[in-house]
Amino acid sequence: MSYEAVGMPRHAAGAKPKSKERKPFLLRLGRIKPYIYLLPALVSIGYWIYKPLLQTFQLSIYQWNLLPTSPKQFVGLKNFNQLFSLPEMGIALWNTLIYTLGVIPFSLIIPLVIAIATDNIGRKASNIYRALIFLPMIMAPVAVSSVWRWIMHPTNGILNKALTDWFHLSEPIRFFTDEHWAIWSITFITGWKLLGFSTLIFSAAMTGINKEYIEAAKIDRAGSFQIIWHVLLPLLSPTILFMLMMSTLFASEWSFSYINVLTQGGPFNTTTNIYYLLWTYGFQSFNIGASSAAAAVFFLGFGVLAWLFMRLTRKLSFFDN
């Protein structure tokens, strides 16, 4: 999702003057031109995003097992009534909250601290650091899973070897099979991939801040913490809100690949989340009705959250100028 795009419908929605006078025939024909240019993108997005979205809502009131030959049975709102009594729903919701909150140190807190602390560090050095810390972002999730699986392997992984040497553990940590550790391991990997990217986002925001504000505060004898609290954080608040919104909306989507490759939701469902649940309902227990009903509810829920975030961003956007 684009950083600018969040605010973009606003710009696009600016009133456009419409001329009412009659145009010659050729000009009127010309009017369908933009639609022709838009057609390929619109057809594809309509067919592969909006049509299936409507179908998901439709499927949510049927019972079906994904077999083309077996009939869909209309069940009304039964899928929705049963939704929260479904097995694993409670733990999936709880885990989603853990993923969301657990990712915030990586997407927000540490990057913010580092970006503020390392502002104006010299161009050359900063370019090298940027290139290095950004690296995880371009790696494929499956490759990332593979590497961390090796590093965090209970007996042969270098992390456990190091931990055993340093802290004299009595037994190695089973990062992906111990039910107390697994969700934190997945959260860590999700966060690791985001850390550098988020730091660069905040650094870019820091660079964009007019340094006169800071100079003015210094002349007024403000201390570093006062400057951070009263000057920098308010100026950075649009970016902070943006990253917070991204974390809230997408933490569970980002962690999906790691869950699927590394734990398959286990041990004892301790790493499953709501999106992984949609996957297991749909393609493992073939309960299409339950998956679709849950998908519909989560979609609307996250839609409301996104709307709230955008309203909040709009309210705070006067800091921008």
Next chain:
Amino acid sequence: MENAGRRAGLYTSAALKHASLVALALLAVFPLYWMIVTSLKPETEVFTSSLIPLHLTLDNYVHAWNAIPMGRMLTNSMVVAVIQTAAQLITSIFAAYAFTRWEFRGSSFIFGLIALTWLVPFQVIMIPNYVAISGFGWRDHLAGLIVPNIASAFAVLQLYNAFKSYPKTLIEAARLDGASDMGLLWRTIMPNLKAPVASIGILLFITSWNDYFWPLLVTTKLENTTIQKGLQMFISSDGNMWGALMAATTIASLPVLLIYLMLQRQIIDSFVKGGLK
């Protein structure tokens, strides 16, 4: 005295800055370093924690290459990523052109429809899309991987920003010179937007190359799938072949890593500008 103290303070703060960045860089790079190092170690050495490989070998690569149809899957990934990127660029160039060139009824509504797709998580629409692909008989077929992704809302939005920055007066001038709509797009605007189009293209290529979820859903056979899905199957199938697994992981990451090596600055810039999803 006070001056020296202040200078010392400045040095400490600079040292602290660098220390925190070095730590961050190490955390980011070490796993990749460890991946490559492990992949180059002989079997006897893989389980030692020596940070540098003492005896370099390519055995793991040979093993990985033979264990799964690596060449075939890499080709599949390349075909999918190249076609998908090209298609996404073309559809979004046309769309962005329409939005910037004309004022037309419903433009902000259509723009909103495209922009709002980021609110639709893949998992919410996967079942109907899976059914559609099955209906076309495109499961285990590259068309099933490519066709659903011939347009990208992300690309439309990014290109729209690039197009918007192109001066309207130059468009007007070319139009008065009698340029056709297509000519205007390809001969007047595009030559000036090569850089942003290229960096958006790179981003699309990386995204497509790294995609795992859709191949997971619509392909089952190793010969018909992309390298990401193949790698995942290799991960879950092997027992303790860490050297070979790291070799396979390195191969799967290589194209993207090479692109990054050459163009990191552009990639970082367009990611930071462009976003997350």
